[in-house]
Each structure stands twice: as structure tokens, then as C-alpha cells.
Amino acid sequence: MEKTNIIETQGATKIYTSSELTVKAVDEVSIGVKAGEFVGLVGPSGSGKTTMLAMLATLLRPTDGRLLIDGQDLVTMSDRERTRFRRQKIGFTFQANNLVPYLTALENVELMLRLNGTNGKTGRQRAEALLTRLGLGDRLDNLPAQLSGGQQQRVAIARSLIHNPSVVLADEPTANLDTERANQVVGIFADLIHEEKRAGIMVTHDLRMCRYVDKVIQMVDGKIARVVTERSEIDLLAGSSEFDRLAPGSTDERQSPASLSSPRLKAPIPAFAGGD
């Protein structure tokens, strides 16, 4: 039996208009993502990846086209319905992790449950288990300021999964991580999406991370340029990456200024549990 799509877009289009200029950031994009399917969204800077994710996260309304999650039409929902829907059905991490500075790692993750009125003892246990799985078992009571950029990013990933969302969206979740940790984090993220049967989309500029996804969608100038579904082709894409020339932990010019200013690791880390 053909599985139905959890995420589905039909001709999704977003045009930004300002006084001087209009930009067609997303141009008639149609995609489908099933339960337990993890999709990599790749493409050059400015190709519309973040705009696409923001529309799916119900943070941005499309100019045209349809967007459906769990069969529900995101376009026709009122703002109030969208907020409620977002809290219950969608988990997301964006490049800026937006952790609450005066809450601990554990409290930041539990906050999602509190917003939905579903926190409690089992919620706390699940939050602890998720953070531990992401290598932060000894950091539960730390404030974001006491965590490295990479650790904060992992808290944000735990927060995006805690409320059992149907859909998980991540924009460059490895931007602040060294190579080895990026592999570990995306590997666990992929496992959780597969095990818990969520529909996941990860935007990444690092093609090597595509080894963890089931499908690669490449965007160019707001349009889908290529969809790769064959395992062998995905692995080829992940292996042939230009990033292979960079040693683990070396500085990547495409990283954001914020991550460049944080202390960088000089060598690969042998174990996952320590601080970075």
C-alpha cells in the first residue's frame, strides 16, 4: 500500500516584495515526505531553502500554492489555528537556536510540553532521555550560556522532538558542529526520525550529511533542480563532496560569523560525552 505523505506541497510559491524589488524565493515547489522519511534539502545560498522551511513551519504564508501537513491545509488556517497546529505538530530548529537564556537545558526542552499543557513526570523523563541520547546527560542543569554552540544546537534538536511532532524541520543543524560531532548528531537525528516515524526535512550546505537521509532535494533559484532517491546515488553525492578536502574541524568559510567566533576544535573528538 502506498503510504500517504505527511508533508505535501503543490506549487508552493513565495514572492517577497519590497518597495524596490520583488524576489521569487520559492517558485512552484511540489514535494512529498512520508512518515519515517528523512529528506535532505540542499542548494546554493539564496536558493529558497529557508523560505521553504519557514512556510512548512507555518511561520510564513505562501504567495501561492498549497501546503499540507497530516492532510491539513496550512494556507486556509487562521493565525490562531496555525499557532496551535505549530505547537502540536511541528518541531523545528533554525540556525539561531532561540533557547531561553534563563532556563536550563532540560527546562528549555520541557518548555515545548508546557506550551502544549502536556508536561509532567513522563515528559521530564522523555526530555532527560532525549538530551542524554544527544550526549548532554551531564548538562541537563546548565543554562545556554554555560554550553558551547554545538551543545546549544543539540538542546534545540531535543526541543524540536520532545512533543512528538509529526513533522521535524531543521535548518543547518550542524552549522556550529565540528565534522565528527555533526555526523553523530545527524546520525541520531535520523535514527529518531526513522524510529518515531516522523517526516523530517534537514537543510544543509554540507553534502556529506546526505548519507543519513533517504532522499535529497536540490533547489536552485527557488525551483527544484534535482531529486535523488536511489541509495547509491545519495551515497555518491555524500561521498563526492568538496568538503572532503577539508580536514575535520578545519574552518569552513561558509560558516556564519557567530560560529567562527566560537572556539573551534583543532582535532577530531574520540568520545561523544565530553564538552565541546
Ligand code: ADP
Ligand atoms: P536559502 O535558505 O537557500 O539561502 P532563502 O530562503 O533564505 O534561501 O532566500 C531565498 C531568496 O529570498 C534570496 O534571494 C533571499 O535574498 C530572499 N529573501 C529571503 N528572505 C527575505 C525577506 N524577508 N525579504 C526579502 N527577500 C528575502
Ligand code: MG
Ligand atoms: Mg537558509
